[in-house]
Amino acid sequence: MVNLSVDLGFITLKNPIIPASGTFGYGEEFSEFFNLDQLGGLVLKGIFLNARNGNPSPRLSETPAGLLNSIGLAGPGAEALKPVIHRLARMTSTPIIVNVCGETDEEYLQVARCFDDMPEVKILELNISCPNVAAGGRCPAQSDSHTYRLVSQVKQRIRTPLMVKLSPNVADITSVAKAAEEAGADSLSLVNTFLGLAVDLRRRRPVFHNVVAGLSGPAIKPLALRMVWEVAQTVSIPVIGIGGICSGKDVLEYILVGASAVQTGTINLVEPGASLRILREMKDEMHRLGIGALDQLRGTLSS
Amino acid sequence: MQEAAGRLVSNTKIGKDARVMKILCDAVARESEPGHFVMIAPTGAYDPLLKRPFGIMDADPPYIWVYYQIVGRGTRLIGEKRRGDTLSLIGPLGNRFPERERSTILLIAGGRGIAPLHFAAKRYAEKNKVYLVYGAATGDDLHLGERLPRLGIAKIYEYTEDGSRGSRGNVCLDLPRIVATHGIRDTFSCGPDAMLQALAGHLDGKTENFISCEAIMGCGFGICHSCIIKTVTGEYKKVCTDGPVFRLEEIAW
Numbered sequence: 224m225v226n227l228s229v230d231l232g233f234i235t236l237k238n239p240i241i242p243a244s245g246t247f248g249y250g251e252e253f254s255e256f257f258n259l260d261q262l263g264g265l266v267l268k269g270i271f272l273n274a275r276n277g278n279p280s281p282r283l284s285e286t287p288a289g290l291l292n293s294i295g296l297a298g299p300g301a302e303a304l305k306p307v308i309h310r311l312a313r314m315t316s317t318p319i320i321v322n323v324c325g326e327t328d329e330e331y332l333q334v335a336r337c338f339d340d341m342p343e344v345k346i347l348e349l350n351i352s353c354p355n356v357a358a359g360g361r362c363p364a365q366s367d368s369h370t371y372r373l374v375s376q377v378k379q380r381i382r383t384p385l386m387v388k389l390s391p392n393v394a395d396i397t398s399v400a401k402a403a404e405e406a407g408a409d410s411l412s413l414v415n416t417f418l419g420l421a422v423d424l425r426r427r428r429p430v431f432h433n434v435v436a437g438l439s440g441p442a443i444k445p446l447a448l449r450m451v452w453e454v455a456q457t458v459s460i461p462v463i464g465i466g467g468i469c470s471g472k473d474v475l476e477y478i479l480v481g482a483s484a485v486q487t488g489t490i491n492l493v494e495p496g497a498s499l500r501i502l503r504e505m506k507d508e509m510h511r512l513g514i515g516a517l518d519q520l521r522g523t524l525s526s
Numbered sequence: 527m528q529e530a531a532g533r534l535v536s537n538t539k540i541g542k543d544a545r546v547m548k549i550l551c552d553a554v555a556r557e558s559e560p561g562h563f564v565m566i567a568p569t570g571a572y573d574p575l576l577k578r579p580f581g582i583m584d585a586d587p588p589y590i591w592v593y594y595q596i597v598g599r600g601t602r603l604i605g606e607k608r609r610g611d612t613l614s615l616i617g618p619l620g621n622r623f624p625e626r627e628r629s630t631i632l633l634i635a636g637g638r639g640i641a642p643l644h645f646a647a648k649r650y651a652e653k654n655k656v657y658l659v660y661g662a663a664t665g666d667d668l669h670l671g672e673r674l675p676r677l678g679i680a681k682i683y684e685y686t687e688d689g690s691r692g693s694r695g696n697v698c699l700d701l702p703r704i705v706a707t708h709g710i711r712d713t714f715s716c717g718p719d720a721m722l723q724a725l726a727g728h729l730d731g732k733t734e735n736f737i738s739c740e741a742i743m744g745c746g747f748g749i750c751h752s753c754i755i756k757t758v759t760g761e762y763k764k765v766c767t768d769g770p771v772f773r774l775e776e777i778a779w
Contacts, residue, residue, distance in 0.1 A: 248749045255527055276762055283744050283752035288573040290744065294751045297762065441572045469572060492745035493567070493575060495616065496529050 225509045226516035227502075229263065229484045231461045233384040233409050234318060234345055236263035239474060239484035239517060240502050243465055244269050244322035244348065244388075245294070246491040249304070250311045256495040259315035261502065263484060267304070267311075269322040269350050272330050272337075274300040278355065284421040284430050289440030289467075290489060291419050293431040295355045296324055301337040312343035320346040320386065326356060328363075328373050332380060339381040347383045349374065349408075352390035352415035353437075360418045360435040364390035367402040374406035386463065389413040389454075391443075396450045397457040404458045412463040412486060413454060414447045440489040441467040448480060455481025455522060469497070471504025475514075481522040527747060530554050532566075532613040535589065537605065543596040544638075544669045545605055552588035554617045559585075560646035560714075561738055561771045564592065564617030565746040568603040578604065579743045579766070581641035581716070582618060583670075584648060590617075593641045593670060619746050620770045623714050623736055626654050632710040632733075633658045633679075634697050634725065636717020640670045642738050642770075644677070646714055651678030657708055659683045659701070661717075665691030681708075697721060701728040712736070715774070723779040735774035741765040 227238040244266040247253060259265065277297025284291045298304075304321075311319060321338045325331030331349065338344045351373060354360035363369045370387075378385055387403040389396060391414035400411055416437025421430035430436075447466020455462045464482030468474060469490045477485045490497040514520050532551035540546055554564060565577035578600045584591040596605045607613065623646050631654050633643040640660060650656050658679045662668045665686050674682055684692025685699060693699065697717070704710070715725055716738040729735055744750035748767035755765050756778045763769065 246749065252748055256529060276760075277751060277754070280754055281742065281752075282754065283742065283750065285574055285576055288575055290575060292744075292750070292752070297751050297754075440575050489575070492750050493572075493577060494529065494614075495745075495747065 225506055225514065227506070229517060231410055231483055236318065236484060238263040238502060239478065240498050241265060241320070241463065241484060241486045242491050242498055243486035243488040244350065246488045249307045250319070251307070251314060253495060254314055257499050259317050261499055262317045264318040264320055264345070266320040266322050266348055266486065267308070268298060269296045269324040269353065270298050270301055270304050270334060271296065271324045271326070272301050272334050274298065274303065279432050281430060284436065286419070286438065286440070287442060289438055289442030291421050291431070291436040291438050292416070293355050293433050293436040295433070296353060301334050305341065308341060308343050318345035319343055320348050322348045322350050322388070324350045324353060324356070328376060331373060332377050335377050335381050339383050344383060346386050347381065348386040348388050348412060349377060350388050350415070352388050354390070354392065354416060354418050354435060355433060355437060358433070360392065362390055364388070364399055364415070365393055367398050370399050371402040371406045374403050374408055378407035384409040386410045386412050388415055390415050391446065391450055392418045397453050400454040400458050404460050408460060410461040410463060410483070411454060411458065412465055414450050414466050417443055417446065439467070441469050443467045444473065448476060451477055451482050452480035452524065468501065471501050471506070471508045474501060474505045475508055475520060478517050478520050479524050481524070483521065527617065527619055528553055529614070529616050532615050534607050534609055534611045534613055536609055537607055541666060541669045545594055545596070546583070547592045547594070549590050549592065549613060549615070550588055551590060551615065554615065555585045555587040555590045558582050558590055558618040559622040560649050561620065561622035561642050562618035563620050563746070563770060564590065564615050565619065565743070566592070566604060567614040568600040570614065574600050576600070576744060577614070577616065577746065579746050581738065583641040583644045585645065593638065593644070595638050616746060620766060623738070623771055626650060626712060628654065629711045630655045630709050631657070631712045631714060632705060632708070634713055634715035634717070635660045636697055636721040637662045637667060639716030639718070639721070639738070639740070642716050643714060644670055644674070647674070647677040647679050655680050655708070657681050657704065657710065659685070659697045659704065661685035661697035663687045698724050698728045702730060705729065705733060714738070719779070722774070726774055729774070736771050737774050737777070738770045739765050739772060739777070740770070
């Protein structure tokens with residue numbers, strides 16, 4: 224038997240596999256495919272204060288081993304999400320993580336407070352890194368000072384543990400990570416999607432209305448792995464690795480470079496049962512490598 | 527709806543870029559109804575990453591049939607698959623055409639839009655009177671033409687843009703007359719957006735009109751929100767889980 228549990232300090236997860244925001248709906252859709260109790264946790268699709276229609280078509284463009292998306296965080300709004308969470312919590316004991324979005328600092332705070340008093344919500348993930356909200360793909364996580372200001376403002380007003388989701392679209396991700404840690408983040412999740420561009424050669428126009436879009440999938444794994452490695456060496460709060468995870472081996476690689484747990488993303492769209500397959504593969508790989516617990520592997524990369 | 531492995535029984539060329547796959551997959555076949563679709567992976571690896579959506583052309587457990595055209599890299603890779611290959615699929619997905627008994631139904635198919643209507647003809651012909659209007663660019667593009675007579679369709683009207691088979695023109699040409707002649711009560715349509723859009727001007731409001739829409743999809747089961755279509759109320763609906771079958775009057779073109 225291998226020990227898969229993960230102690231984040233503020234919560235213990237039964238295993239390190241957490242489906243990421245935007246790739247797992249509101250959880251219940253996946254209960255048709257498997258028992259959600261088997262996950263380490265799950266992150267709901269990002270939520271704003273009010274209902275949003277999202278961006279016009281097209282919203283997706285496939286790339287080699289990846290995809291660009293410009294969904295624009297379509298969703299029902301914070302109040303409408305609450306009954307969905309009640310329903311989900313009756314369906315599964317897996318920790319529910321709400322992905323908190325905002326167009327302004329005030330909106331982030333309002334949305335966070337909306338879920339702060341819900342005992343079913345175990346972690347709030349502050350999504351300061353979505354590239355599909357503002358023009359040009361700008362987001363708070365591209366500025367150390369904005370990150371510090373926003374995270375401390377939210378942290379001071381909520382009790383639920385706060386996970387801050389970082390953007391890879393920066394020159395030095397470690398300085399933003401430090402800003403979030405100093406502002407009181409309980410953990411960091413990284414990375415959100417990489418800014419990319421798709422063009423229509425015939426029409427000489429961008430494919431997407433918002434021009435830039437977010438790249439995800441196996442194509443980004445080495446980039447994301449490098450960033451998780453850098454951040455894990457810089458901060459002392461738990462780091463959740465995200466980016467192109469498709470196999471049990473991928474998960475162990477993220478743990479090796481210092482991640483406490485991981486989020487599976489785009490693969491959930493292609494293979495709804497992927498998170499469970501990845502969990503099985505991870506156990507097998509740990510057996511093969513003689514790793515009894517993830518603590519024995521975490522952050523042991525020697526160079 | 528489930529993830530399943532299908533065994534490819536045949537992948538038959540029926541036109542220049544057109545194929546029909548027969549897939550052994552009992553779990554999906556048993557739940558399939560006209561209008562449903564399946565997502566099929568082009569490869570066992572991650573490039574291209576996404577599965578592709580295909581309307582189910584027929585289901586007779588343990589088999590389903592999928593008619594498709596090779597339009598890009600994903601469908602080209604699927605076209606290269608051989609008997610005995612394993613396919614990773616998710617299905618059946620989406621909603622279905624409404625159930626009907628003792629109705630008079632007109633099926634209107636443009637090009638590869640014939641796929642779900644082929645299935646509808648087969649399932650509805652026993653308890654309803656079913657007519658079909660089938661159009662494409664040329665006679666060679668009416669890929670399923672030879673397979674249709676055995677489905678119990680009362681009358682088939684064929685149209686081609688170049689006049690090489692059936693009447694010259696598009697599927698809208700004689701619609702009011704066909705609807706009136708046969709006392710049509712329901713129409714089920716599938717084809718290019720431009721065709722679906724044009725239908726509204728040729729159906730007089732006395733029929734109930736259902737259309738099956740095509741869209742580029744990410745997941746096919748409602749998660750990624752990529753395959754949106756705008757409704758007359760201004761909201762977006764997902765083709766994969768709110769559709770692919772919608773009422774004609776519901777969509778804003």
